[in-house]
Amino acid sequence: MKIKLTFWRIVFLVIMAMGLYSTYVRYLRGLGAVSNMTDQFPWGFWIGFDCLCGVMLAAGGFCMVGAVYLFNVESLRSVVRPAVLTAFLGYLLFIVGLLFDLGRPWFIWHQLIYMNPRSVMFEVGFCVMTYTTVLFFEFLPNVFERLNWKKPVKWIHRIYPILIVLGILLSTLHQSSLGSLYLIMPSKLHPFWYTPALPFLFFGSAVAVGLAMTIFESTQSATALGRHLELPVLVRLGGALLVALWVNALLRFEDFFHRGLLRQMIRPSYEAYFLWLELALTFFIPIILLSFKKVRLSPHGLYLASVISLFGFITNRLNVSLIGFETYVGHHYVPKWTEFSVTLMIIAMGFALFRVAVQYLPIFPKDSVQVRNASNARLAVPLASPVMEHAGH
Amino acid sequence: MSKALLYDSTLCIGCKQCEQACATQNSLPYNDSIAAEEYPSAHKLTAVLTGNGKFMRRLCMHCEKPACASVCPVGAFHKTKEGPVVYSVGKCIGCRYCMAACPFSQPKYEWGSLNPRVRKCIMCPDRVSAGQPTACAEACPTGATKFGERDDLVREARDRLNQDPSNYLPRIYGLHEVGGTSILILAAVNVEEFGYPASEKVGDIPLPEYTGRVMDHIPDFIPVWSLVLGGIYWISHRRAEVAAAEAEEKKNGSAQ
Numbered sequence: 147m148k149i150k151l152t153f154w155r156i157v158f159l160v161i162m163a164m165g166l167y168s169t170y171v172r173y174l175r176g177l178g179a180v181s182n183m184t185d186q187f188p189w190g191f192w193i194g195f196d197c198l199c200g201v202m203l204a205a206g207g208f209c210m211v212g213a214v215y216l217f218n219v220e221s222l223r224s225v226v227r228p229a230v231l232t233a234f235l236g237y238l239l240f241i242v243g244l245l246f247d248l249g250r251p252w253f254i255w256h257q258l259i260y261m262n263p264r265s266v267m268f269e270v271g272f273c274v275m276t277y278t279t280v281l282f283f284e285f286l287p288n289v290f291e292r293l294n295w296k297k298p299v300k301w302i303h304r305i306y307p308i309l310i311v312l313g314i315l316l317s318t319l320h321q322s323s324l325g326s327l328y329l330i331m332p333s334k335l336h337p338f339w340y341t342p343a344l345p346f347l348f349f350g351s352a353v354a355v356g357l358a359m360t361i362f363e364s365t366q367s368a369t370a371l372g373r374h375l376e377l378p379v380l381v382r383l384g385g386a387l388l389v390a391l392w393v394n395a396l397l398r399f400e401d402f403f404h405r406g407l408l409r410q411m412i413r414p415s416y417e418a419y420f421l422w423l424e425l426a427l428t429f430f431i432p433i434i435l436l437s438f439k440k441v442r443l444s445p446h447g448l449y450l451a452s453v454i455s456l457f458g459f460i461t462n463r464l465n466v467s468l469i470g471f472e473t474y475v476g477h478h479y480v481p482k483w484t485e486f487s488v489t490l491m492i493i494a495m496g497f498a499l500f501r502v503a504v505q506y507l508p509i510f511p512k513d514s515v516q517v518r519n520a521s522n523a524r525l526a527v528p529l530a531s532p533v534m535e536h537a538g539h
Numbered sequence: 540m541s542k543a544l545l546y547d548s549t550l551c552i553g554c555k556q557c558e559q560a561c562a563t564q565n566s567l568p569y570n571d572s573i574a575a576e577e578y579p580s581a582h583k584l585t586a587v588l589t590g591n592g593k594f595m596r597r598l599c600m601h602c603e604k605p606a607c608a609s610v611c612p613v614g615a616f617h618k619t620k621e622g623p624v625v626y627s628v629g630k631c632i633g634c635r636y637c638m639a640a641c642p643f644s645q646p647k648y649e650w651g652s653l654n655p656r657v658r659k660c661i662m663c664p665d666r667v668s669a670g671q672p673t674a675c676a677e678a679c680p681t682g683a684t685k686f687g688e689r690d691d692l693v694r695e696a697r698d699r700l701n702q703d704p705s706n707y708l709p710r711i712y713g714l715h716e717v718g719g720t721s722i723l724i725l726a727a728v729n730v731e732e733f734g735y736p737a738s739e740k741v742g743d744i745p746l747p748e749y750t751g752r753v754m755d756h757i758p759d760f761i762p763v764w765s766l767v768l769g770g771i772y773w774i775s776h777r778r779a780e781v782a783a784a785e786a787e788e789k790k791n792g793s794a795q
Contacts, residue, residue, distance in 0.1 A: 178650030185580065185647045188638035216768065218775040249633020249648070249655040253613075260613035260630045266750055267636050268612035269757070311768045318764060319757070329749045330606050330640045333740045345753055 158494055165491025168484035172246055182482045187471065191481035194467035195489055196243030198324055199460050200236055201274070202348075202355050206363070207233020207281060208317035209356030215310045225379055227288065227509045228367060229360050234281040235499050237274060239492050246488050266326045273320035280313045288507040322349040328466060336470040338411070338421045343401045344466075350397055351428075354390035355459050357383050358432075358452035365449045367504060375445055384448040388436040391455060395429040420461070420469045428458025541721065542622040542667055543601075543689035544676060545696055548726040549706055550683035551594040553587055560678035561585045564663060578734075581647040581658040585675060588733045593726075595733035596684065598675075599624065599645040599660040600713060601721035604745030607637035607646055615657075622689065622721045623662035631657060642717055642741045662721065689721060696725055712738065718745030 149155075172180040183190040210229035213219045245251040257271045283302060290299045302309075325348030328335055341347070361383050368375040402408055411418055432455040441447030472478055503509060555574055562569035567582050578597065579586045585598040605624045608616040615630040616637060637657060638646045649655040663673040671677070672686035679685075685692065696711045712730045713720040716738055724730055731737050 174653070176651050176653050177648075177655065183650070185638065185650075186644065188635040188648060216771050216775065218779055247634075249635065250631060251633070253630075253632045256613045256630055256632050260615075262609075262611055262614035264609050264747065264751070264754060265612045265614075265636075266754065267610060267634060269754070271612055307769075307772055311765055311772060314768055315761065315765055319760075323753075326750060326753050327636070329753060330610055330746050331642075332742070332746070332749060333642050333736055334639075342749075342752070 158498065161487070161490050161494045164487040165494075168487045168491070169246075171484055172488065177249060180482065180484045180488075182480060182485070184479075186475040186477070187479045189467060190479060191468070191485045191489065192243060192247040194464045195460070196247065196492060197240060198463040198467055200240040200243060201321065201324060202352050202459060202463060203359055203456070204233040204236025204240070205317070205321060205352040205356035206359040207236075207284075207356075208314050209353055210360055211284065211310055212314050215306070216314065219382075221382060222379060224376060224511050225360050225364055225383075228363055228504070229356075230281060230284045231288070231500065231503055231507075231509055232359065232363055234278070234285045235496050235503075237278040237281060239496050240274065241278070242495075243489070243492055266323050266329070270320045270323045270327065273316045273323070277313060277316040277320065280309050280316065283309055284313065288503075288509060291508050292506065317352075318349060321352040322346065324348050325466075334471055334474045335466070336417050336473055337405065337407060338417050339466045339470040341401050341405060343397070347394075347397060347401070350390075350394045351459050351462065354387060354394050355456065357387040357390055358455045358459075361387065361448050361452040362456060363500075365445060365452075367500075367510070370501070371504065371510070373510060377443075377445060380445060380448050381443060384436060384442050384451070387452065387455070388433065388442070391429055391433050391436070395433065398425075398429070417469065417473065420465050424458055424461040424465055426458070427454055427461055429455075431455075432458070540620065541603075541689045542662075542686065543692050543721040543723060544662070544673065545685045545687070545692040545723045545725070546596050547683050547685070547696075547699065548593060548595050548724065548728075550681045551587070551596070552681055552683075553589055553594040554680060555587050556678040556680060557596065557675035557684055558583070558585060558587060560674040561660070564666075564674035579645065579647060579659075581649045581656075584658060584660045590732055591728070593728050595726065595730065596724075597645075597734065598722065599662070600643050600716075601660075601662055602717050602745070603719040603721065604717070604747050606640040606642060606717070606746040609747035609750060610636045610640040612636070619664060619668070621664070621667050623664040623667055624721075625661050625664050626657060626659070628656050640746070642736055642746060689723075692723055696723055699725060710738070715743045717741050718743060 168180060177183060181190055181192070206229040210222060210226045213222050214226045244254070248254060257268065257275070261272075262268050283305070287299050287302050290302070322345035325344035325346075328340065328344055329342070332340055361380055364380060364383075365375065367373065402411065411421060432451040435441045435447060435451040435454070438447070441451060468479055558574060559569050561567075561584050562573070565584060567584070573583055576583055577586055577588045585596060588595045588597060601618070601622060601624045603618070605616060605618055608614075608618055608624060611631075612634060613630045613632055615627050616624060617627075618624045633655060635646075635648060635657070638644070638648060646657045646659045648657060663671075666673060673684075676684045676686035685695075687695075693711065693714060696714075700707050700709055700711070707725055707727055708729065712724040712726070712735065713722050724735075
């Protein structure tokens with residue numbers, strides 16, 4: 147088999163090469179050499195993006211499982227498998243990211259023996275560990291079906307109700323707890339982002355992100371795989387996203403109002419700029435876009451609105467974890483290029499693994515698989531190019 | 540019962556004997572260039588700061604209800620009954636939540652190490668449990684740093700404020716901050732000028748309570764939410780079953 151070097155494959159290789167160099171710096175020269183983290187900024191880009199955003203962006207799994215298996219929304223069934231796959235990969239990569247960020251990653255298993263139940267971090271770690279196992283079982287039928295093992299598929303179907311309830315329970319707990327992590331820092335985190343409502347806001351935004359992410363990945367894989375795009379599914383998700391964004395926006399502004407911040411928000415300040423950037427991307431632009439029926443019915447419009455809101459929620463997580471601390475610390479934190487390159491490498495790995503998985507496993511419905519096989523010869527190579535198109539985002 | 544340190548900055552002459560004693564006690568290097576560093580770090584667990592001819596010590600405050608101990612996922616920090624907040628390096632996984640959570644930003648990190656530790660003043664726990672004062676208090680030539688029972692030291696601090704009100708700002712920093720700390724500070728100037736967080740900013744509530752308000756609900760939340768989710772599952776699947784059965788019945792009915 148001959149692998150052709152396309153543009154995106156070269157980008158992929160460059161990202162991997164830079165990432166491997168940074169990995170070398172991380173493990174052979176230490177956290178100080180690889181990052182711009184300091185005693186004043188002990189949590190940097192890896193916590194802000196890889197952990198907070200990574201887990202948030204994997205929320206599509208529990209949202210779609212909830213919609214289809216819990217509420218029996220039959221029309222969304224075709225997106226459950228890709229959503230579960232994204233979530234499973236997302237959590238695995240989150241753990242990879244953690245191995246970079248932890249100072250003593252070789253002791254990560256200490257979570258299992260030295261438990262501190264009062265620690266939010268312990269709760270998050272424990273939930274992520276269990277939920278990744280749940281996702282593994284939710285993902286397994288893909289492999290069994292591919293291998294044509296009928297019995298194990300039946301066994302998993304028997305425990306499916308437990309997996310579903312457990313998965314959603316664990317997701318509720320740790321998605322909200324990522325917000326609770328910051329509850330102990332009332333004097334450090336800027337009041338725009340420090341609120342007792344943090345766990346609720348984090349959970350609410352995870353649901354919206356789950357919907358937006360499903361639209362994003364469905365569109366993305368449809369173009370990449372030359373699949374037929376299931377527009378009715380996207381339209382349905384887009385409608386749900388609009389509702390979710392409204393609920394999130396109302397919660398958010400009620401919180402600002404309740405804490406008397408509105409006046410401070412309209413006064414120009416470093417934090418205010420980032421806050422309005424975040425609010426514009428998360429709420430104003432996508433809500434206005436999705437309010438037009440034309441946008442809600444067009445695949446491009448839905449894609450655009452979802453991607454903008456995803457950027458908004460990513461800005462939110464970075465504001466909570468990085469920007470919100472700069473005034474307290476008294477100086478800016480700008481990640482080193484090696485920090486970015488590790489993150490980029492992890493994202494690229496995610497895209498590549500997703501591509502390989504949909505290539506070999508029955509992730510997408512059968513009819514579209516046939517379309518794919520018949521029409522698209524370039525997909526014979528597993529590490530194909532278009533997957534990488536958005537790796538840099 | 541609980542021991543504490545009273546630091547009276549009006550008595551401090553900036554001799555840095557405490558720094559030197561601390562370095563010796565913790566087997567850390569100490570020389571002129573380290574002495575010149577005016578901030579605690581992984582290799583300097585206490586620092587004497589100079590500003591406008593006044594001096595101020597910075598070190599771990601040994602909170603009564605320490606945030607670091609409450610956030611650590613593996614319980615690497617705990618407050619001993621004698622008062623020191625100590626660190627077990629053998630448990631630490633390096634998540635640095637302690638550093639992020641500490642209102643005084645006192646835990647520091649060995650960023651250059653390949654097996655990094657969190658470093659901070661641990662209030663000489665071996666000496667304290669043996670009934671000795673901390674190394675810094677023993678080394679202090681003027682009594683600016685005084686070791687003793689917290690209750691006694693609070694009383695003494697109040698006496699000093701009453702006897703010589705013109706010499707001090709009328710407050711004991713650490714008495715109520717974040718629910719009280721084992722380091723008590725008297726000063727003629729605002730400690731905030733030396734990087735301490737303002738009292739009104741950190742408040743009187745022990746920080747673990749902010750987390751506790753949420754964490755306390757989790758044991759109730761788990762069974763209730765599981766039941767709700769299970770209930771929804773059951774109802775929606777039961778509805779589908781009933782709908783299927785009805786459709787079947789209709790079909791049979793029309794066939795007859």
